[in-house]
Amino acid sequence: MSWAKNFKELNKSIHDRTFFDCGEPDLNTFIKTQAAKHMKAGISRTMVLPANVALPNQKFPICSFYCVTPSSICRETLPVNLAKKLPRYPIPVFLLAQLAVHKKFHGSGLGKVSLIKALEYLWEVNTYMPAYAIVVDCLSESAQDFYAKYGFEILCEHNGRIRMFLPMRTIKLLFNKK
Numbered sequence: 001m002s003w004a005k006n007f008k009e010l011n012k013s014i015h016d017r018t019f020f021d022c023g024e025p026d027l028n029t030f031i032k033t034q035a036a037k038h039m040k041a042g043i044s045r046t047m048v049l050p051a052n053v054a055l056p057n058q059k060f061p062i063c064s065f066y067c068v069t070p071s072s073i074c075r076e077t078l079p080v081n082l083a084k085k086l087p088r089y090p091i092p093v094f095l096l097a098q099l100a101v102h103k104k105f106h107g108s109g110l111g112k113v114s115l116i117k118a119l120e121y122l123w124e125v126n127t128y129m130p131a132y133a134i135v136v137d138c139l140s141e142s143a144q145d146f147y148a149k150y151g152f153e154i155l156c157e158h159n160g161r162i163r164m165f166l167p168m169r170t171i172k173l174l175f176n177k178k
Contacts, residue, residue: 007064007136010039010048014050027098029120031100045067047066047117048065061102064102064110065120066098068096068121070095072174073090075135082167091132093131093133094135115147117167133168134165134166138164139161
């Protein structure tokens with residue numbers, strides 16, 4: 001099984017969520033039972049990378065997915081050198097709420113591809129609705145190591161998890177060709 005070229009918005013009638021398994025129960029549960037409900041409620045957007053070949057049920061299995069939503073942070077959680085330049089009210093950010101790769105593709109580089117596509121997507125959204133940074137809440141130490149490898153820095157502890165961030169000015173360096 002190989003993955004398609006482009007991420008698509010999750011569509012229950014096209015994408016088979018049943019067999020997705022990334023090895024992390026919370027992420028498996030999210031894509032199977034919550035992602036579509038959250039999209040319908042208008043609180044997040046889940047993008048999936050389907051396989052190239054459909055299953056016998058004519059649906060495409062999910063190789064990878066990410067979920068994004070708007071959020072905000074308190075400036076006091078930022079490093080002092082960054083916080084002093086910002087207003088005292090909540091700072092708008094994008095939350096990369098979920099990112100997962102099916103176990104069949106672990107070690108293939110699909111995690112990196114998925115993260116880059118999520119950052120690219122949020123950079124595009126940022127042109128219409130600006131945010132200060134992208135934040136992630138790490139489920140595990142390995143997730144923290146993954147995001148750190150791509151420049152995310154520790155922001156604070158949030159709901160018992162390490163929250164990391166990457167400023168949009170860094171994303172600009174990646175995607176702005178001007």
